[in-house]
Amino acid sequence: MNRVQELIEPRPITERPLRLSEREAPTPRPDEVVLDVAACAVCRTDLQIIEGDLPSRALPLVPGHQAVGRVRSVGVDVSRWQPGDRVGVAWLGGTCGVCTRCRTGHENLCDEATFTGWDHDGGYAESMTAHADFVFAIPPTFGDTEAAPLLCGGVIGYRALKLTGVESGGRLGLYGFGASALLTLQVARHRGCEVYVTTRSRTEQTRALEMGATWAGSYHAPPPIELDAAITFAPAGFVVVEALKAIRPGGTVVINAIHLDTIPEFPYDLLWRERGLRSVANFTRADAREFLTLAAEIPIETTVDRYPLADANIALDRLMRGEVDGAAVLTM
Ligand SMILES: [Zn+2]
Ligand SMILES: [Zn+2]
Structure with missing residues (x-):
């Protein structure tokens, strides 16, 4: 089974809109990986999706677009990743790959782009699926929780x-x-x-x-x-x-x-x-790879405020009130 925090209908965060539910464990499509999520950072954009400032694109929805975990299984067409690899999933979840913008290094502006935790389920979950071309290796410098906030902010x-x-x-x-x-x-x-x-x-x-x-x-x-x-x-x-x-x-x-x-x-x-x-409209995969390499080289320090998955509503409420020290991260 897969415990997730899901949004049924956008509502103010003070009404605790996320519901902890049990779902079937996900299976990968041919071009996807399934991840056991270890940590998922909480972003202000999650709050805007949950409260309806950004119009819903899928409901019910599992939010979260800064997930770090280990690959559990891969689809039949995936050769890049193996079970056990530690990877991160970020906001850009897929692009068409053939339009002018995709072909000229501006895939962040693709009209067909889909987004993790908005168009499809994200990382407020024990496991999730992601397109294999849109996950990133996490440098060993960082622990799971420390790496999660790097993936969006x-x-x-x-x-x-x-x-x-x-x-x-x-x-x-x-x-x-x-x-x-x-x-x-x-x-x-x-x-x-x-x-x-x-x-x-x-x-x-x-x-x-x-x-x-x-x-x-x-x-x-x-x-x-x-x-x-x-x-x-x-x-x-x-x-x-x-x-x-x-x-x-x-x-x-x-x-x-x-x-x-x-x-x-x-x-x-x-x-x-x-x-x-x-x-600035999100990022390209090249940005993500460059940044993760640089972050390890510096090395960047992240300040995290940890919450168990069950407390997602509390983490979001504290983020809204400006009470989070550094980045709020859900741990599974
Ligand atoms: Zn974000
Ligand atoms: Zn495109």
């Missing part, structure tokens, strides 16, 4: 950092300092960037300084120096405008949010002189 933060174009020695602003920003800061520091962190929470400001940020402050206190680039993590539109105010001509602000409220009107002067504003 880590990889997407890495892609966002690439999109900023910031170079070694450059000054990078991070707006919002949750699990993803915490990982991105470490990559940016490894690259030799100075990092300026803006966040409402005093605790997070202190954490940012401990992790090597040059400066940390609140949204009302702009960074003391002009930035080359910035990444916004906070799911609030006004933050994007604050970031634009802080960057130099020619600099880029990358918005790392799947769901954002309206960006307030701002004077064109903030964008004038070739400042750029762009979003």
